[in-house]
Amino acid sequence: MRDDALVSADGVTVRFGDVTALDEVSCAFGSHGVHGLIGVNGAGKTTLLHAILGLVPVTAGTIARPAEGIAYCTDTPSFEPFLTASEVMAQSAALGRGRSAVPSPREIGEHLDAVGLGDAANRRVAGFSRGMKQRLGIAAALVRSPAVLVLDEPTSALDPVGREAVVRIVREIGRERCVIMSSHTLGDVESVADRLVVLDHGSLVFGGTMDGFLASTAADQVIVVDAVTDPTGLCRVLAARGARPDVAPEEPFSVRLRERDLPALFEVLSGGAHGIRQISFGERSLQQAFVTRIKEVA
Numbered sequence: 001m002r003d004d005a006l007v008s009a010d011g012v013t014v015r016f017g018d019v020t021a022l023d024e025v026s027c028a029f030g031s032h033g034v035h036g037l038i039g040v041n042g043a044g045k046t047t048l049l050h051a052i053l054g055l056v057p058v059t060a061g062t063i064a065r066p067a068e069g070i071a072y073c074t075d076t077p078s079f080e081p082f083l084t085a086s087e088v089m090a091q092s093a094a095l096g097r098g099r100s101a102v103p104s105p106r107e108i109g110e111h112l113d114a115v116g117l118g119d120a121a122n123r124r125v126a127g128f129s130r131g132m133k134q135r136l137g138i139a140a141a142l143v144r145s146p147a148v149l150v151l152d153e154p155t156s157a158l159d160p161v162g163r164e165a166v167v168r169i170v171r172e173i174g175r176e177r178c179v180i181m182s183s184h185t186l187g188d189v190e191s192v193a194d195r196l197v198v199l200d201h202g203s204l205v206f207g208g209t210m211d212g213f214l215a216s217t218a219a220d221q222v223i224v225v226d227a228v229t230d231p232t233g234l235c236r237v238l239a240a241r242g243a244r245p246d247v248a249p250e251e252p253f254s255v256r257l258r259e260r261d262l263p264a265l266f267e268v269l270s271g272g273a274h275g276i277r278q279i280s281f282g283e284r285s286l287q288q289a290f291v292t293r294i295k296e297v298a
């Protein structure tokens with residue numbers, strides 16, 4: 001467990017009837033930085049966020065979190081339709097800070113500007129698109145000046161421009177505060193998070209730095225060899241040298257190898273061309289590392 005943890009889960013299990021949504025999960029979130037929370041559908045991400053927020057009771061284990069100063073934005077925030085965006089912001093601030101610290105119209109305007117809703121400040125929420133509601137949900141969480149900001153898929157309804165803006169805002173907030181952000185958009189997570197929690201079937205697969213996760217799967221960097229004449233024969237000679245190649249059914253002329261198979265590939269290359277036209281090295285991305293790791297634990 002981290003010494004600077006502001007929020008932590010220690011051996012947390014959450015069951016819903018027969019379903020074990022979280023199984024003895026332990027992880028910690030520091031007082032600043034963006035913490036990405038990733039996993040396939042049903043992995044337990046939302047349940048972990050809800051357990052942290054105290055929205056679901058834990059069956060076993062403990063959660064430690066600050067008594068106040070936590071703001072949450074769901075993936076589909078909803079508001080009273082008759083309120084304007086500015087009124088939603090004032091209401092949220094009053095809930096988070098107390099009525100004595102209601103933000104000025106200027107402060108509200110700055111927060112709305114930051115998420116690209118400056119022009120919609122006086123419009124009623126009833127007419128907002130899903131993406132506009134998502135932006136407003138993030139602004140409404142931010143106006144509370146939380147120490148911990150919990151975001152469930154904050155970019156899921158956003159257009160590319162909106163996504164970039166939200167990623168930039170999240171990165172900025174993470175410099176001074178704790179942000180816990182679940183997302184399926186792994187490119188966004190990779191660009192913004194410095195730490196990562198990976199869940200699968202309710203269990204913790206990884207908890208640590210982004211670099212640590214990428215490095216831990218570095219040996220599985222994919223190498224694609226285009227062998228136009230005889231991919232099956234190439235697989236045979238590679239396998240005879242200890243490699244574990246495979247031919248993807250959807251790409252019948254490509255042989256896939258792992259980084260650990262490079263010596264075998266070099267040996268084969270030095271012995272003749274084998275119809276090899278091109279060798280490409282896959283980028284080491286969070287997407288690739290995640291898929292590899294999830295297949296390993298399956």
Ligand SMILES: Nc1ncnc2c1ncn2[C@@H]1O[C@H](COP(=O)(O)OP(=O)(O)OP(=O)(O)O)[C@@H](O)[C@H]1O
Pocket residue numbers: 016019020021039040041042043044045046047048
């Ligand atoms: N209130 C509930 N009652 C019963 N089962 C639940 C409840 N909430 C979650 N579950 C189950 O717990 C498991 C984890 O769900 P959870 O929503 O936490 O996953 P997730 O990683 O957020 O998924 P997704 O990416 O699809 O949003 C799933 O099997 C889900 O069906």
